Amino acid sequence: MSEKSGGDVFLRGVWRENPVLVQILGLCPTLAVTNTVENAIAMALATAFVLVGSSGLVSLVRKLIPDQVRISAYILIIATFVTVVDMLMAAVAPSASRALGPFVPLIVVNCMILGRAEAFASRHSLLPSILDAAGTAAGFAVALLLMGGIRELLGSGSFLGLHVLPGSWEPWVIMILPPGGFLTLGAILMGLSWWWGRGARADEASKPRRWPHGVREPEERAA
Numbered sequence: 001m002s003e004k005s006g007g008d009v010f011l012r013g014v015w016r017e018n019p020v021l022v023q024i025l026g027l028c029p030t031l032a033v034t035n036t037v038e039n040a041i042a043m044a045l046a047t048a049f050v051l052v053g054s055s056g057l058v059s060l061v062r063k064l065i066p067d068q069v070r071i072s073a074y075i076l077i078i079a080t081f082v083t084v085v086d087m088l089m090a091a092v093a094p095s096a097s098r099a100l101g102p103f104v105p106l107i108v109v110n111c112m113i114l115g116r117a118e119a120f121a122s123r124h125s126l127l128p129s130i131l132d133a134a135g136t137a138a139g140f141a142v143a144l145l146l147m148g149g150i151r152e153l154l155g156s157g158s159f160l161g162l163h164v165l166p167g168s169w170e171p172w173v174i175m176i177l178p179p180g181g182f183l184t185l186g187a188i189l190m191g192l193s194w195w196w197g198r199g200a201r202a203d204e205a206s207k208p209r210r211w212p213h214g215v216r217e218p219e220e221r222a223a
Contacts, residue, residue: 006131013135020143020185021192025112029103030147031181037160040148041141042096046089046104048137050081051113055121055133057081062122074117075108082107112136150184151175 019025029047033039054077065073086104089097097104107113116136121129152158155175157165174180 006128009128009131010135010138013132013137014139014142017136018139018143019112019136020140021189023112025115026110026140027185028106029110030143031178031185033100033103034144034147034151034181034184035155035176036099036152037145037148038096039099040144042089042093042100043103044137044141044144046085046100047107047110047113047140048134049085050078050107051116051137051140052130052133053081053084054078054113055116055129056126058117058121059124059126059129065122070122071114071118074114074122078113078117079108112140146188147181147184150188151180155180 013019017023020027020030026047029043033043054074057077058074061073082105085107086097089100089104116133120132124132149159152160152175153165154172155177157163157169157171172180175184
C-alpha cells in the first residue's frame with residue numbers, strides 16, 4: 001500500500017466519513033459524556049484502543065472465521081478489548097472510570113466499531129485495517145472534543161477545568177445537562193450542513209451553464 005493511499009484511508013475517517021458528524025454513529029457516548037473535555041478525552045482514548053485493537057485482530061483472523069458466525073465472532077473480539085480497557089481505566093484512572101460509568105462497557109454495542117470490523121477490517125490486510133480504524137478513532141475524537149469544548153466552555157466557563165471566561169460570565173447550566181448535548185450536536189450539524197451546502201452551491205455556480213440546442217445565451221440575445 002502506497003503512502004498516498006494509506007493517508008487517504010486514514011483521512012477518510014477523520015473528515016469525509018467522520019463517524020459522528022457525517023455517518024451519525026456513536027451518538028450515545030457523544031451525547032452522554034461530553035459535558036467536560038476531560039470526559040471526552042477519556043472516552044476517545046478508550047474507544048480508540050478498542051477500535052484499533054479489534055480491527056487489527058479481525059483483519060488477522062478474517063480468513064479463519066466462517067461467514068455464518070462472523071458477527072458473533074466480531075462482537076466477542078470487541079468485548080474482549082472493551083473488558084481490557086475497562087479494567088485498565090479502573091486501575092490507572094479510577095476517577096475517569098467513575099465519571100464515564102457504564103458508557104465504557106457500552107462500547108461493545110457501538111455501531112461504529114462493529115461497522116468498521118465488518119465493512120473494512122474483514123476485507124483488508126492488517127496495515128490498511130489499522131489505518132482505517134485509527135482514522136475513524138481520530139474522527140470520533142474530533143467530534144467528542146468539539147462537543148466537550150463547547151459544552152464545558154458555555155456551561156462552566158472553563159476548559160479542561162481551567163476557567164477561561166471572565167467572572168462576569170453567567171454559565172449556561174443547560175449545556176452541561178443532557179439537553180445540552182442535543183442542542184450542541186444539532187447546532188454543529190446545522191453549521192456543517194450550511195458550510196457543505198455553501199461549497200456545493202459555489203461549485204455549481206462556477207460550472208458553465210449548458211443551454212439547449214438552438215437557444216442563445218442572454219449576452220448573445222442582447223447583442
